[in-house]
Amino acid sequence: MANLFRILYFLSAGLRRLHWDKKKLRKYQEKRLRAVVRYAYEFVPFYHDKFRRVGLKPDDVRTLDDLSKLPIVRKDELRLVEPSLLVSKQYDVGELKVLRTSGSTGKPFKFYISSVEDDWRKAIYLRANVSCGQRPRDKWVFVTSPRHFADTTSIQRRLGIFAQDCISVFSRTADQVKLIREARPDVLDGYSGALFLVGRYVEREGISEVRPRLMFGSADFIDVSARKYLEKVFNAPYYDQFGCSEVDRTAWQCPERVGYHMDVDSVITEFVDKDGNPVSAGEHGEIVHTSLFNFVMPFIRYSIGDVGRPSEDECPCGRVLPLMEVVEGRADSFVVLPDGKLISPRAFTVAMSMFEYYEGIEQFRIIQRKIDCFDVLLKIKRADLAESDMAEKLKLHFQKVLGFSTKDVTFNVSFVDEIPLSKTGRLTAVISEVARTA
Ligand SMILES: [Zn+2]
Structure with missing residues (x-):
């Protein structure tokens, strides 16, 4: 019960902040920023060393403009550090909630959060949905990772x-639709790729009783035409949301859909060029987050390995949270299987993150070479893992989780030393070389 009350408390305070003025919001951010930096310096060995090496003391970071004095931290760097050095000395790693990235970049990473922080995260998450019209007792169906x-x-x-x-993103679309039909959701939410497939199925089968009032999508972006298609099929508005596992959802469309409101009272978002300097409004910049709520394992100037565009536009809705534009095309395309079934690439990366040896993998890439043939490249960080053994186990795992049969699909698993950037310059975990007709 305590958690629910806390979530609702955080939610109502968060909703009130939407109507603050800019000055008040900035003061709030800076107060939290100072607290997080001071805490990280005092209790988190990784940040203590990091700040000391550049000669910074907590008092040097007082305002948002001081953020740029802090070094940018990348996932690659954090992945090499012992969890005990990333987590506050005031906590025992074993008592914290462990979360894992879902691996859209193919680079696994796990991190820790306290239950209070987890409730904060959930409240901020709810704030966007509530702002778009979701009510507490709405029937809310979520197509996502188990x-x-x-x-x-x-x-x-x-x-x-x-x-x-x-509803599991791994289930077959027909089974997902069956469950959705039974649930009759007011709010249909989840990985956008999976929702798109649900929409196609519903239209094709002429199913009329799935009538959500609202839709929310995230994780693997579908393009604007696919969103419009979903709105047509379900006759309901579709709101897109943006985020990453480490700090959860960070930006969302309000009913005006002018841009994406950034949750800057919870996570500060910067857009920087290759030298770490802020880019101008409308320009592409690397997204760097500073979480104002993660104290147990802070994320300070943390690059999520993706790009976005800051915007100076004001949203007509009047909410104080500034806007960003999401760069389309992070989404990998759908993967088509021999039986014509389409699956979202996110289903592969989530399946990978559930593999028993996931933590022994430094990076992976799954390439669909032919419709029935996948190459799985693994960069391994543990010497005791044998290639043939892993290959066998991974095949069985994929078959089980994704419901493949060995007769239909082959997986060639191999260990490699390096996984290069994809042609788009992004770290992409799932690539299909098969031309699509979907
Ligand atoms: Zn707005």
Whole structure:
């Protein structure tokens, strides 16, 4: 019960902040920034060393403009550091909640969060949905990774307050639709790629009883035409959301859909050029986050390995949170299987993150060479893992989780020393070389 109250408390405070003025918001951000930097310096060995090496003391960071004095931290760097050095000395790693990135870049990473921080994260997440019209008792169906199934507490479920009804992204589209049909959601939410496939199925089969009032999509972006298609099929507005596993959702479309409001009272977002300097409005910049709520394992000037564009536009809705533009095309395309089934690349990366040896993998890439043939490249960080053994285990894992049969699809698993950037210059975990007709 305590958690639900805390989430609702954080939510109502977060909703109030949407109507603050800019000055008040900035003061709030700076106060939290100072607190997080001071805490990281005092209690987190990694940041203590990092700041000392550049000669910084917590008092040197007082305003948002001081952020640029701090070094940018990348996932590659954090992945090499022992968790005990990344987590506050005031906490025991074993008592914290562990979260994992879902691996859209093919580089696994796990991180830690306290239950209070987790409630904050959930409240900020809800704020966007509530702002777009979701109500506490709405029937809310979420097509996502099975890992999120436990995010709704039993109390929430019993009271039916912001209780997600989760459907696995791994299930076949027909099975997902069956469950959605039974649930009759007011709010249809989830990985946008999976929602798109649900929409296609619903239209093709002429199913009329799935009538959500609202849709939210995230994780693998579908383009504007696919969103419009979903709006047509379901006759409901579709709102896109942007984020990353480490700090959760960070930007979202409000009903005006002018841009994406950034949750800057929870996570500061900077857009920087290759030298770490801010880019101008409208220009592409590397996204760098500073979380104002993660103290247990802070993320200070943390690059998520993606790009976006800052915007100076004001949203007509009047919410104080500034806007960004999301760069389309992070989405990998859908993967088509021999039986014509389409699956979202996110299903592969999530499946990979559930593999028993995931933590022994430094980086991976799955390339669909032919419709029935996948190459799986693994850069391994543990010497005791044998290639043939891993190949066998991974094949079985994919078959089980993704529901493939060996007769239909082959996986060639090999260990490699290096995984280069994809042609688009992005670290892409799943690439299909098969021409699509979908
Ligand atoms: Zn707005």
